[in-house]
Amino acid sequence: MNKALFRDRAKKLVLTGALAGVIAGVAITSGISSITLKKAEKKLEISNAKLQEQTKKNEELQAELDREEVTENTAELLASDDDRWCLALVNEKHPLDTSYVPANLTEISGGKQVDSRMADSLNKMLDDAKNAGLSMYVTSGYRSYEKQRDVFNTTMQDWINQGYTPLNAYDETKKSVAIPGTSEHATGLAVDIMSTKYGELDEKQGDTEEQKWLMEHCSEYGFVLRFPQDKSDITGIVYEPWHYRYVGVDAAKEMTENGLTLEEYVSAN
Template structure:
């Protein structure tokens, strides 16, 4: 090879290597810019929502439990009952409803004195909306719709059908008997604007505080946009469902809706393997499922430890133990 050709080849190789190096630098710089830009964005959920992963306790000492005998109808009661168009609510002979207006603190509004919720939900609801006001200074949130009767839900659906037709109405209004509002564990929020007019609650802007923090108070945004094929309901950022701690935390952490969660908990039957979780605030819980019998069911409950017990409105009971 002649000297001139060797120089020419060396130059070509040098240019090629330089181009490759420049391209790599550009890619790295671009990635660094992207990461820096992304790091400055608001997270869709608080970071602690992903901090603690559930674990499984496979060894259970039966001597630490006693049995509580529950009738089959007890599966239709409790803060973890699933209610949708396919799993209707069973109305009890008595309820534990209380008026929001009569038990609220300052910092938010209530539509009227007729808005009611289950007594177990009132404290967490009030705390959430009070803390929102303290954190943001915004007092325009309205507790709009809590408990609904069968007849009232029937009227709502009929009105919506007359407006948009049966198919579209079914995406927004549950059939009578299939609404979570029957339980007393659901609340729709609204907003009063600066002119005193009622507006839809979107969960955006300053109100994102509620949607991103509600799990801390035992609530979930029940109808997520990504889960509408499972819930049968279109996205409703204003509809909050009380499920209690630590269940709201787990559902938020796992990104699952209530339909999925009820099935998920069946993986943890009593005596075989129990779900354990440390909540966002450091409190630890153990959760297990007990399948209901046709008649009475003997449900193991812990001795000497605080616990809550709820039916799932499908086929069994869920016990949540404080560790």
């Protein structure tokens, strides 16, 4: 083999070896980088999961603090001399302190109790209805937290007895019975009024002459039909043509004339 040919082959071998070394180096570096990147991605994934978990906890804590503030504010408004005391909103989003009890309760016909500040208005409404030839009575007035819990549990058990699961029974119950701590009956400002001619608490109660009269005249005495038709998406409660809430004459007339629920009225004012 001549020297020129040998040198050419030698160069090729050197170049091939160098190239192989470069490729091997790149492959090793790439492998190390890939491993490093995967580790970084895993750490980032864990960090994000922890961050999301902490964010959720913070949101839950803030929601609980907000709920407690609303609860305290509602009880304070009800107990105050503020002109808006009778407009205190109580529902699932605006709970009432479970220890709240109206400062003064008045017993009305039938042995039921209501907040004394609206007792005269209620009695006047019932008396005028009687003078108009109608027959009705208050079947429920003030309820303590414990009483509301009993009513809720009893209703829920009825659904379970009909074959509903506990979860589904709970969902069905809260459509018509306020969750304990969120019931207007605990304010002493809400009453369930029934016709003596129809003894069921269902939609047909609204077809009685007694309920028709109340729906037409209740605002004159400071009351509103609290859970009207086609408003359950706002109130969270189905149509109850027997549940009346005292809000004061001015507010009652404005709410009735404009077809507003208490939620809508309070939000607008």
